[in-house]
Amino acid sequence: MTTRTSSRRVAAGAATGAILLSLAYGGAAAVADEIAPAVDAAPAATESPAQPAEAPAAEAPAAPAVEQAPDAAPAAASPAETLAEPSEPEQPTEPDEPTDPQEPTDPEEPTEPEDPDVIAPALVVAMPAPAPRGWYTEPVSIELVAGDAESGVASIMWQVDGGPAQTIPGDIGIATIGFGGDHEFAAWAVDVAGNSSEVATRTVMIDMAAPYVQSFSQPQDAVFQLGADVTLEFECSDDLSGVDMCITGELPNGKLDTSTVGDHTVDVIAVDVAGNQTVIPYRYSVTDADTSAPAITATASGTHVNDQWFTGTDAKVTLEVADATEEGVSIHYTIPGMPEVSVDGTSTEFLVPSDGAFDIAYYAEDAAGNRSETQTITVRRDTVVPTIAYAAHYTDGTPVENGAVVPQNAEIEFGHECVDSISGVADCTSEVQNGEFLDTKDLGGHSVLLMSTDAAGNEVSVIFDYTVEEPSEPTDPGNGGEEPTDPVGDGGAPAQPGTGQPAPAVVTPARNTADDDRLASTGVSQVAGIAGLVAALLAGGFGLTALGVARRRRAS
Template identity: 60%
Template sequence: MNTRISSRRVAAGAATGAILLSLVYGGAAVADEIGPAAEQAPVSTDAPAAAVAQPAATDAPVEAPTQPTAEPTTGPTKQAPVEPARPAADPASAATPAPAEPEVATSQPIALADPDTTAPSIIVEVPPASPRGWYTGAVKITLAAGDPGNNLRGIVYSIDGGPEHWIVGPGGAATIETGGEHVFSAYAVDWADNRSAVATSAVNIDLAAPYVATFSQPQDSVYPLDFEVSLGYLCADDLSGVDSCYDEDRLEGMLDTSTVGEHTVDVMARDVAGNETVIPFRYSVVDDDITAPAITAVASGPHTNDEWFTGETRVEFQVHDTTEEGVSITYQVPGRWPTTVRDTRAATLIDTDGVFDITYYAEDAAGNRSEQQTITVRRDTVVPVIAHAAHDASGAPVGNGAVVAQNAEIEFGYECTDTTSGVAECSSEVQSGELLDTRDLGGHSVLLTSTDAAGNEVSVIFDYTVEEVVDPVDPGNGGEEPTDPIGGAPDQPGTAQPTPAVVTPARSTTSDDDRLASTGVEQVTPLGVLTAGMLAVGSALIAIGLRRRSAR
């Protein structure tokens, strides 16, 4: 019952809409066409799935929910055929009652459209090359594609069989920028995966100009006046090949040596692609004298070996052809401007430490120049530096000239450095990490020596004094607080200060003039010895006073 009422309401609503449209547009014909269609509108069901699941109970006519299989039994007009690809709704009539039994859904085969088997087409447009088939710059290739079914997907291209690149849509462009003989390939593809035939094009690009692979004479050659010499050359090109290679300045293959001065022969080369270049050959013509002057350099100064100088160093330059007029010597010390002396002899001083590569050459009046040569001068006038240190078991430093307790553990260490020639030798009577000898009372010393690669030597002495440890003495005054024999109050237990250590500056032995090494160590003076003696006497007097008071 609900299904029939719903169908009638839908049909009535559709008819009413048709009448209103006919009134608006001023014609009853529109209403006549829309009205029957409205009466044949699809009839909705509340539970089509249930109807499909149940079998038919009677032989009554069955309605198809997707597409009618027969004309309706009743209705004002006959329904038109439905397209196969578009399913139609149930054409139930408003006047036809729905069957009481459950409806069974039926289906009808739908005719499919013919598959797309037509391949797209492609056009590859390459700009014209030179008459010899070469390009001398980047080449831009235009691509266009079409598909009869308007189903084009895009264009795929590759260069020299490399990776494929996509252009989405009917057209685009690709550019080849590198030199070489290239093969460009492209094809079109539609959405049905139909592919056009592969279109290929040869693209030959030569970006580099030719060059002269070899000259028969060295560049910048020097020839005497009116000297007969020929010049040959060979041009080459790495891609398209040499088209022409010639010069216009020679007379029957001979160089012009009729005038003194600098000359140039221009060789013009052109390759098959059209690249052109000019390669110059340079040479000079001088007077009959073409022999360069010979020059030598010698360094002299104080030294201990053949590698390093240890004092002021003099470098002398000499031209051996002393009959040459107008000769000049040019030399340059690193860190200075070049110096030219118009003479057969010249000299310079090296007054600082370091390694110097001095360049020099000679030139005569005819312009003949010797090859530039180099003399290396090494100078080191500073002795090495010896650094030493000592510390006790607690890590407290023990300085040079310190007073230490007997059997104390004092660790010693040292290091030698040289900033110019480097340390060649570094030694000590006590090695780094070893303990100083504190078993015997009295003064002790450790000798350290170092020599650098230039032969500079230095010696340093580390002094220390070993004293006996004195135990504290009970004053024995019946519990009374002892007083300082000098008159002051006694120190509280644990607060007494130790006797100041006697610091003796290190002794240094160097060369014959007894110069000190650059280690910051000074020689012992008589005043220092006197001071140390007075301090020792004072300490002894204090100890004697304490013993006498305890005896009382």
């Protein structure tokens, strides 16, 4: 180690050297000049320069000191300097011996390496005792204790249902599960060396919620007549462990006690599998006054094909009050477009007045003025079959009537349309489609069957008949080649061929597969409309189906 020389030592050495030089060459004045700059020099040497020290002259060996100061200039000796006796100089301290920087230090002895910790810690999981059936009814606190004989336990980890892992620092802690359900709990310990214990798992079933009554067969706070026969049924439910018991001891045969007037309560006791229990009260009142409105029902009946429409004139509605013994009851109903009808009594019935769909409103009222809520029954009636309109014509527009005789290979277009103004057309079929040609290749009688069904189920079918014959040869008029005479007579205009337009085919065909009474039900009022439709088909040249005529035309 290198020794550092302090400023005080340097100053002391300089002061000592100055005193020795002064004593030898210059006296006290020179001593004061040399000491003044020194840091630790004392000013005593300049206070009494005229008083020489009382010491023998032989004790001042100044010569050797002067020889050691080569830089000091010798001065002429004065008498005062010879008389001055130098004071005892301070002995300079020897500097510390410097250490050799090349000398090496002894290194520390190396320690033996320790064996690594490869042994996993141990973990103990302490569960509280559950209810007799394995369910807990409050939050579960699980004690976790870990141990490791090598590096020590760093932490304990745990999780619920595979969720985020929770950390407990150290070797002991508590894991708490505070929510209901059937849970899978897992825990493991980790030591300082990073070794993990095996995962310990436990099933934890928690149900902290009590069961409840899901439904009552009677509304809460209901009012019943004195002595009424009322049955009360109920159903309990539990969202986790399940219902173990749902009872009441206050309902003999499931009947409410209506023998006394006033407010009553029946307690339903519900217990779940976990042991949670609750009591749910059912409240009702008994009165001897008539405060209940009569209950009324409505039913519709009559001939029908499906459940949506009636097809006969016997369709009717029956209104009935549930308590047939109640007196002073009146029934009220309203058919759309008609005034309200009131009938005294507990039942009544009436026919549906016509075809159509009707929303019939009804209610009942008793003698005490209690009135039921207005209800509605919808009744639909359709007694009329659909109408089938059809038409046929040559390509030049000349119409062909039902039962007509047509030449062989004639091109005759055919079309049809089905109409139902009440329930609507459900099906409309024909053996010859709109815009197609009638079959005129084979001689003899031909027919086309057309059928239609409406949404109520009414069905109708008609047949279009025609006869195919060979075309007749043109005959000589027999006038010897003379100009034809006026076929009409004097002044008459000759009839132009193709200008006379026969009446369109009527709705009622020459041969009908439906019953006569059903066909008659189409009514005269519809014939005019269908005639107009057929006329439109003829005039328009089957505009609805004309797109496919050119492709279907047969070669002559």
